[in-house]
Amino acid sequence: MTGVRGTAHDLAEFRAEVRGWCREHIPADWRRAQTGVPEEEFVAFQKEWFQELRRAGFAVPHWPREWGGGMPVAEQIILYQELAAHDAPRLVLAFVAIHHAAATLLAAGTDEQRRRHLPAILDGEIWAQGFSEPGAGSDLAALSTTARRQDDGYVVNGQKVWASGAAHADWCLLLARTDPGAPKRRGISYFLLDMSTPGIDVRPIRQATGESHFCEIFLDDVVIPRTCLVGRENDGWRVAQETLGAERGMTMLELAERLGNAGFRWLLETCARPGPGGARPVDDALVADRLAGFETELTALRALCRDLVERHDAGTPGPADASVVKLFYSELLQRMTGFGAEIAGPAAHAELRKPLSSGWESGAWALDFIGSWEWTIPGGTSEIQRTIIGERGLGLPREPRGGR
Amino acid sequence: MNIDLSEEAAEYGRQAVRAFEAAGGDDLVRQAEREPKRRAALVGPVLDELGALDLDPRGDAAELEAAAALCRAAGYFAVPFPVAERLSRPAGADGLLVVDGARPAAAVAGLDLSWTAVTLDGRRCDAAARAPEGPPRTSAFVTGLDLRPAGAGGECARDLALGLVLPCWTLLGMLDRAIDLTREHVLLREQFGQALARFQGVRFQLTEAEVERSGAEALAKYALWSVQDHRGEAADDALALRLAAVEAADVVFRVAHQLHGAFGFCDEAFLSWLSRYGQPLRRLPLGPAGTRDRLTRSLGRRGLTGPFGEARERAAR
Numbered sequence A: 001m002t003g004v005r006g007t008a009h010d011l012a013e014f015r016a017e018v019r020g021w022c023r024e025h026i027p028a029d030w031r032r033a034q035t036g037v038p039e040e041e042f043v044a045f046q047k048e049w050f051q052e053l054r055r056a057g058f059a060v061p062h063w064p065r066e067w068g069g070g071m072p073v074a075e076q077i078i079l080y081q082e083l084a085a086h087d088a089p090r091l092v093l094a095f096v097a098i099h100h101a102a103a104t105l106l107a108a109g110t111d112e113q114r115r116r117h118l119p120a121i122l123d124g125e126i127w128a129q130g131f132s133e134p135g136a137g138s139d140l141a142a143l144s145t146t147a148r149r150q151d152d153g154y155v156v157n158g159q160k161v162w163a164s165g166a167a168h169a170d171w172c173l174l175l176a177r178t179d180p181g182a183p184k185r186r187g188i189s190y191f192l193l194d195m196s197t198p199g200i201d202v203r204p205i206r207q208a209t210g211e212s213h214f215c216e217i218f219l220d221d222v223v224i225p226r227t228c229l230v231g232r233e234n235d236g237w238r239v240a241q242e243t244l245g246a247e248r249g250m251t252m253l254e255l256a257e258r259l260g261n262a263g264f265r266w267l268l269e270t271c272a273r274p275g276p277g278g279a280r281p282v283d284d285a286l287v288a289d290r291l292a293g294f295e296t297e298l299t300a301l302r303a304l305c306r307d308l309v310e311r312h313d314a315g316t317p318g319p320a321d322a323s324v325v326k327l328f329y330s331e332l333l334q335r336m337t338g339f340g341a342e343i344a345g346p347a348a349h350a351e352l353r354k355p356l357s358s359g360w361e362s363g364a365w366a367l368d369f370i371g372s373w374e375w376t377i378p379g380g381t382s383e384i385q386r387t388i389i390g391e392r393g394l395g396l397p398r399e400p401r402g403g404r
Numbered sequence B: 001m002n003i004d005l006s007e008e009a010a011e012y013g014r015q016a017v018r019a020f021e022a023a024g025g026d027d028l029v030r031q032a033e034r035e036p037k038r039r040a041a042l043v044g045p046v047l048d049e050l051g052a053l054d055l056d057p058r059g060d061a062a063e064l065e066a067a068a069a070l071c072r073a074a075g076y077f078a079v080p081f082p083v084a085e086r087l088s089r090p091a092g093a094d095g096l097l098v099v100d101g102a103r104p105a106a107a108v109a110g111l112d113l114s115w116t117a118v119t120l121d122g123r124r125c126d127a128a129a130r131a132p133e134g135p136p137r138t139s140a141f142v143t144g145l146d147l148r149p150a151g152a153g154g155e156c157a158r159d160l161a162l163g164l165v166l167p168c169w170t171l172l173g174m175l176d177r178a179i180d181l182t183r184e185h186v187l188l189r190e191q192f193g194q195a196l197a198r199f200q201g202v203r204f205q206l207t208e209a210e211v212e213r214s215g216a217e218a219l220a221k222y223a224l225w226s227v228q229d230h231r232g233e234a235a236d237d238a239l240a241l242r243l244a245a246v247e248a249a250d251v252v253f254r255v256a257h258q259l260h261g262a263f264g265f266c267d268e269a270f271l272s273w274l275s276r277y278g279q280p281l282r283r284l285p286l287g288p289a290g291t292r293d294r295l296t297r298s299l300g301r302r303g304l305t306g307p308f309g310e311a312r313e314r315a316a317r
């Protein structure tokens, strides 16, 4: 996969290449095989799939060439379109590592940090994100976990919550307060935390969908060496802001393509299945109307995502583009899975498990619908996205806020 | 026409809330999930204490109101027992279930009771609950039913109306609770140095949910009155209530979850239990689209009579 391609002809060739690869390498029955498997099998499957993608040069296409990426944006778009069209498993476990951790290391890490971690991530190092705390959700800057200077490092105390996948993580991106006296955004530092350090207690949180991918992380006198500080001390807020949204574009494009491909296909199949009375929902004019509405919205979403990554690549992103995309995606996901659950009817509620490694739409509609409620919360809730669109996109005055 | 519950019924409802609270309150559903076999034993004594099964909602107008108030109290705690279904039982059965004839199911797994079912098109059957397919954690006690036709009961329209209306009162209790929980949460939870309740974006969502809830409440009272008054259109009123209640539930639970943030998805939050155990009431016998379809077909071009229907007819004459 080398050489810069750009002409329509080259891109068509690339697409054909990816298609061929997908047909050969995506395990045909992974959805069935991954439904209801124990956690360890899910982890093993995720790791294997990551290595499969890596061998093809598809695991971290967005990284710089010297670290194993370097795929032009036009090709990345094609790659994610084809992976979605062929219903490839999603990289769930590696998500934070290849996106947030990598973006942070590339933007603010030292050379040594990059050399230590980027190749390790390619070899399967798993990362979690330890930002949120019981008292710091939307108001992340209110976080109160402390990191006190001691000898040649820091001693960390506090509690993190909602850290997705932390039970499997080798490393964690950590925000902690290094200067309790400074204004709240100026006293935070960004750390790389080795999860095998003594004093760390990770506890899974039981969730509505019956799984527990959220974890609490308790930190009790955890020592972090100075070499694991990212950026300057007390400059962690800026680092987090710069890198949090860095990958929003391509990850949203991938999710949108999945929703538009496998997701919409499941929905059509559900609607085309004859009901108990023999009639097919899709023959009902109202159902057909809803489907047409979804297809229109999906087309718009995919176009928006494409526009977002292209503008990002060209260095001309609008200040609220990413928020528009996230808001639109998460609310469309809720509407679509809600409709799926409704059409599938009570039978959907007998489906108690969904395939792990799938996207937010798996065809187990009732579970997907409950899961979709989560999407309007992380990475900036829908209310926070609306605030950003209002303030940065439309240039409205800031909302009055206490404590800022 | 006065559609408000009588003071006695309202007082009975308050007593029921206290009794469920004393019996464990929010813990009832948690315990029942852990030990599904015990759910009848957990709830039975409270119902006895309240004299619930002595109520005669079919025969006595005042007791129908008391039954509605009791269902609402049960919903408030997501009481893991088909209270409304027991209360609406016809003679000769332990309970009444309104089902979609094509896919009969109800949240009655693991109870040793004999059920009469009435299908949405008004057929009366005997119903036997199958063994549950999964643990309550995922099935919320829903299980498939085997139906056996039970000859014309004569009372089918009344069964249908009562069997639809009382469970809506349970759902109404759940909506009351979702609103209360969310209100408490946004008053208590602070972000950006102030209670969430101070943000207009938060307040407007909660008020939108409350408007939906109170609309459903008004219709619940009206449909109850229509049953009480033996109105010919009571079954249509019941279906209209059901549509309003499930649509309100969509909004109320979406808002409640959104305003709870990540916390709303974990077991520590009662909202998570309420929304899981509310699913059967929202989806059975039919979800919003199916209910709307039924109602539309049943009404044709006639429209609902509604509280002002007679006046309208008089004016047209």
Ligand SMILES: Cc1cc2nc3c(=O)[nH]c(=O)nc-3n(C[C@H](O)[C@H](O)[C@H](O)COP(=O)(O)OP(=O)(O)OC[C@H]3O[C@@H](n4cnc5c(N)ncnc54)[C@H](O)[C@@H]3O)c2cc1C
Binding pocket: A128, A129, A130, A131, A132, A133, A136, A137, A138, A139, A161, A162, A163, A164, A165, A374, A375, A377, A378, A379, A380, A381, A382, A383, A384, A387, B189, B191, B192, B196, B199, B201, B202, B258, B259, B260, B261, B262, B263
């Ligand atoms: C599926 C999922 C995965 C997650 N993964 C991680 C992870 O890996 N690592 C991690 O650190 N965190 C993670 N989180 C946590 C996530 O970042 C927080 O949930 C999020 O920041 C919101 O915080 P909160 O849940 O405390 O809600 P709160 O901030 O308490 O918000 C509650 C409600 O109030 C609203 N609100 C808050 N402030 C305002 C305002 N100013 N104006 C209007 N409305 C407002 C919110 O929009 C929301 O509706 C995850 C969450 C979810 C749901």
